[in-house]
Structures are given as structure tokens and as C-alpha cells.
Amino acid sequence: MRLGAAPHQTLLDRPARLRGMALLALLLSVLFILGWMIWRNLERLDTIHAYVGYSHRIQNAGLDLQQALMDQIASGRPLKAERLREIAKKIRDLAGEEAHLSPDTPEHLRQVNDALSRAGGLAPLPEETELFQALRAMNQILNSETDQRETVLEGINRNTLGELELATATLAGILLLAWVFLRRRILAPLHDLRRLLLNLADEDYSPIETEGLDPLLLPVFNSYNVMVKNLGELEETKRRYAESLEAEVRSATRALLEQQRSLARAEKLAAVGELAASLAHELRNPLAGIQMSCANLRSEIGDPDQAERLDLIGEELKRMTRLLNELLAQGRQVPTPPSEFQLAPLVRELLALTRYQLPPQIALDYDIPDDLACFLPESNLRQALLNLVLNAAQALDGASGHIRLSARIEDGTLSIEVYDDGPGFGDQILTLGIRPFGTGRASGTGLGLAMVQRFARELGGQLRLANHLPHGACVSLTLPAGKPS
Structure with missing residues (x-):
């Protein structure tokens, strides 16, 4: 166990490593099959290339021999020994190689070489000559090689098709097993998790059972349970906060309404005060006139009793003026600065x-x-x-x-x-x-x-x-x- 690693984490690492190794083995198997098929096809292509090249060389040697025979017939003179030796050398080289398909090809090539050796310097015969015999032998060799090549190609084609079918069946089986594993052990639980996450939109914070789950996905579902638990706690906290905020808003609204009612009363009183101030302002002028008239009348009356009464009226008028002045002083307001x-x-x-x-x-x-x-x-x-x-x-x-x-x-x-x-x-x-x-x-x-x-x-x-x-x-x-x- 690693230092600091939790026990359940170590238990979960083992199936994860085993599945990772299994997946790696499947990938390596696929790569091995593909590599083996490629190597086999390259090897077959090299073999076919060698056989085709050998057949082309036999065909070229036969064409040279045919051309030599045609030249001899056209000129009526024997071929030069140098030209026959050149053709014979090509035949000997072909006979010495191992690229033939027919087992009789080397022996037939030696027979052609012997016929060319005997034909050196001889005059043409009226019927079959040594050159005709050599040309017929070359045609037989070419036909034999062609038949053998067709047989080999058919065998390679059958083997390639069989290997391809085997590889296709193997790959299909591997992919099918991978799909079944992925669907049952990965996609199905993830689909259930997706459905659970969609339930979060409906504020469904219920935890899920983790028994019987794949150990590889167990941490994901455990994290989901922890998440929904935290979300439920957050939702409850939010609900309590919303309720307290709503209560505070209601309390503030009640206080604001009470202040509004108090302000309305204050405004009403202010309007009454303004009305009283305006009345006081309007009453001061007639009171001042009455007071002056009383003072003039006091100076004109000689009766002490009447004068005393006028003095009492004057004092009351002064008191009324003083009260009106105090009322105006109370109604004055200091303007709010802008x-x-x-x-x-x-x-x-x-x-x-x-x-x-x-x-x-x-x-x-x-x-x-x-x-x-x-x-x-x-x-x-x-x-x-x-x-x-x-x-x-x-x-x-x-x-x-x-x-x-x-x-x-x-x-x-x-x-x-x-x-x-x-x-x-x-x-x-x-x-x-x-x-x-x-x-x-x-x-x-x-x-x-x-x-x-x-x-x-x-x-x-x-x-x-x-x-x-x-x-x-x-x-x-x-x-x-x-x-x-």
C-alpha cells in the first residue's frame, strides 16, 4: 500500500489496473493480427514478384530465340555464333536460378541450351531444325511456368481470403466483447448517472445505493452522493436564508409603512402649521392697525376709566402680536442644501x-x-x-x-x-x-x-x-x- 493511500482507494486500483491491462491486451492482439496479415501479404507479394520476373525473363529469352530464327530464315544464312552464345548464356543463367515454379523447368532449359550449342554454325534444315526444337521447348517452359503461377496465385488468393475472414471474425469478436463490456459496465451506469443529474433540476437530492456497482464507477457515484448531500444542505441553508430575508423585508416594509404614516401625519401637521403661519402673517397687519388706532384713541380720551380699558385692550393686542410672531418663528424652516x-x-x-x-x-x-x-x-x-x-x-x-x-x-x-x-x-x-x-x-x-x-x-x-x-x-x-x- 502506498504511503497515505486510503484502503478503499487501493482496492479500487486493482480492478482498474486489471481492466486497463485487458484493454491493452486487446489492442495488442488487434495490432498483432494486423501486423501479421501485412507481413504475410508482403511476403507473398515478394514471391509473386520474383515468379513474374523469372517468367518475363524466360519470355524475353524465347523472343530473342524467335527473332534469331526469323532472321536466319529471312537471310538464308546461318546465325552468327556470337549471337547464339549470347542467347545460350541467358538460358544457362535461367537454368541456374531457383525462381522457377515447375520442377521440370531447369531440365528443359538445359535441353534448350544443348540444342543451341548444336545449332551453332549449322545450315538451316528444310523441316525441324535445332532452333525450332529449342523454340518449342521455350514455349513449353513458358506455358508450364504460367500454369504453375496461376495455380500458386489461386492458392495465395484462397489463403489470403481465409486469413482475412479469420482476422475479420477475430476483430468483430473483440469489438463485440468490448461493446458489451462498455455498454453493460460503463454506459449503462453513466446513463443512470445522467438521469440522476437531470433529477437535480427538480431539486431531487436523494442519494443512491452503491451496492452491486462496478468498482471502477464506485468513486463517481460516491462523489454524487456527497454532492447531493452538500446540495441538500445548501438548499436548506438557502431556504432558511430566504425565509429570514423575507421576514426582514416584511419587517422593513412594516417599518417603512409606519414611517410613511408618520410622515403623512407630519405632513398634515406641517400643512396645518403652514396654514397657521399664513393666518398669523395675515393677522399681524390688522392687529398692528388696531393697536395704533387704540393708541391714538387713548391719547384723545380724557376719561380715566375709558383710558384704562383702552390700555387693557392695547396690552392684549401686544400679547396677540407676540403670540403670532412666535408662531411665525416656529414655522420657519432651514432649506436643505443642494x-x-x-x-x-x-x-x-x-x-x-x-x-x-x-x-x-x-x-x-x-x-x-x-x-x-x-x-x-x-x-x-x-x-x-x-x-x-x-x-x-x-x-x-x-x-x-x-x-x-x-x-x-x-x-x-x-x-x-x-x-x-x-x-x-x-x-x-x-x-x-x-x-x-x-x-x-x-x-x-x-x-x-x-x-x-x-x-x-x-x-x-x-x-x-x-x-x-x-x-x-x-x-x-x-x-x-x-x-x-
Whole structure:
């Protein structure tokens, strides 16, 4: 056992090595069969090449002899001894080689050589001459060699076909055994593993039994069991995290709604304070006139009793003026300083938080360039947009609908438009304009649009209301977006 190797790992290495050696033996067997067939065919080709070459040389010698005979007949003179010796030398060389197929070929070649030796210098005979006898003998030799070569070729062809059939059957058997082994021991378990992996898409994290599995695939299925166990734990962790996140979102939503209700109450009180401040401002002037009139009347009256009464009235008027001044001082607000920021991220975060306050059937989206920058009080703008979105959602009254924000900058002016496909604004608000506590809904406060309008006016902008066809409302908020020069 290797140092540090697990026992089950060592047990699994043995069948893996045995199968690897078996596969290597099969490959070597195939290579041996193919090599043996190639070597046998090359050896046969060499033999056939030698036989064919020997036959061609016999044929060439016979052609030389035939040509010599034709020359002798045509000229009527005996052949030269030198030419006959040249032909006889070729015949002797052929007789001395072992490339013949017929066992009678060497003896026939010697007979041809003897006939050529006797024909040297002799005159042609009227019938059969020695040359004719030699030519007939060469033809017999050539025919005999051709017959023998055909016989040898037929035998080689039969042997080659038999060896080819044997090799094909052997290879087919090897491939069949390999396919059966691969299908039953490799492909079938892998197909089962593929089906199990597909079950993971259905969140089926059940482990599988590993008894009876092939030892070579056992690590794969053990790894699968470990994986599905870890996935199950991760899924449970994710579920618990999602539940806790959902609880946190619900808690944050409740807190946000509570803050929204508190803000609505604060806005209502602020509107009341604004109304009180405006009344106090308007009451100070007549009170100052009354106070001056009382002072003048006091200087003109000589009756002490009447003068005392006028002094009491003057003191009360001073107290009322002091109370009105304190009320105005309390109504003053310190404006929020502007800052430069990107509008798209602000709207994106605002809609993400607002999503939890609205019914799921209400869709929210926006169309704002990512590079749109403005120089405004960021928190006040956020609150104004929140009021517009919530006002549009309340106009839908729980029905399915769509709320969309869009913004653009032209000539240093930021234009923000909030669309909804609700019933639209009533004729009263479109005719009379936005007023605190003026609302067309039974559950509305009438302060949302009033506060947005006040915010716009404080910055030198304006708020416009309109309806669009076939139904729905559009609120346009225009503000100066650039830094003052």
C-alpha cells in the first residue's frame, strides 16, 4: 500500500489496473493480427514478384530465340555464333536460378541450351531444325511456368481470403466483447448517472445505493452522493436564508409603512402649521392697525376709566402680536442644501423600496439615462418622487396597473414625469389646482401633491397635472437642474 493511500482507494486500483491491462491486451492482439496479415501479404507479394520476373525473363529469352530464327530464315544464312552464345548464356543463367515454379523447368532449359550449342554454325534444315526444337521447348517452359503461377496465385488468393475472414471474425469478436463490456459496465451506469443529474433540476437530492456497482464507477457515484448531500444542505441553508430575508423585508416594509404614516401625519401637521403661519402673517397687519388706532384713541380720551380699558385692550393686542410672531418663528424652516448626484440610481433605489409597499399587480419601471446628473436637494427630491409614486398607486385603488417614471434635461431644466394608467385626475383638481387637504378620495389627505408643489416652488420650479388617453394621469415636475452660475 502506498504511503497515505486510503484502503478503499487501493482496492479500487486493482480492478482498474486489471481492466486497463485487458484493454491493452486487446489492442495488442488487434495490432498483432494486423501486423501479421501485412507481413504475410508482403511476403507473398515478394514471391509473386520474383515468379513474374523469372517468367518475363524466360519470355524475353524465347523472343530473342524467335527473332534469331526469323532472321536466319529471312537471310538464308546461318546465325552468327556470337549471337547464339549470347542467347545460350541467358538460358544457362535461367537454368541456374531457383525462381522457377515447375520442377521440370531447369531440365528443359538445359535441353534448350544443348540444342543451341548444336545449332551453332549449322545450315538451316528444310523441316525441324535445332532452333525450332529449342523454340518449342521455350514455349513449353513458358506455358508450364504460367500454369504453375496461376495455380500458386489461386492458392495465395484462397489463403489470403481465409486469413482475412479469420482476422475479420477475430476483430468483430473483440469489438463485440468490448461493446458489451462498455455498454453493460460503463454506459449503462453513466446513463443512470445522467438521469440522476437531470433529477437535480427538480431539486431531487436523494442519494443512491452503491451496492452491486462496478468498482471502477464506485468513486463517481460516491462523489454524487456527497454532492447531493452538500446540495441538500445548501438548499436548506438557502431556504432558511430566504425565509429570514423575507421576514426582514416584511419587517422593513412594516417599518417603512409606519414611517410613511408618520410622515403623512407630519405632513398634515406641517400643512396645518403652514396654514397657521399664513393666518398669523395675515393677522399681524390688522392687529398692528388696531393697536395704533387704540393708541391714538387713548391719547384723545380724557376719561380715566375709558383710558384704562383702552390700555387693557392695547396690552392684549401686544400679547396677540407676540403670540403670532412666535408662531411665525416656529414655522420657519432651514432649506436643505443642494448636491450633485445621478438621478437614475436614486429612482432605482426608490422603486425597489416602494415595490414592497404596493400590490404585486402594479408594475413599476423607469426610463432615465444612466448619465443624467442634477444639482438639487437629494432627500427632498426623493420624498417628492415617493409622494408622486404613492399617489399614483393610490389612484389605481388596488387594481392592476402600470406606473412609469421618465426624466430628461433640456436647457438646464430637469423634467420628471410620472405616468399611471388609472382613472386620472378629477375635473375639480384640474380646474382649481392643487390645494392642501383637497382630495378626491375618501381615504386621501390631500397633502402629497401640495407638498410636492411647495417643494417645486421653493426651488423655482413648477408642478403640472394632466390626463392622457385612453385613461390615466401624468404629473410633470420641472426643476432647475444645474449649478447656479
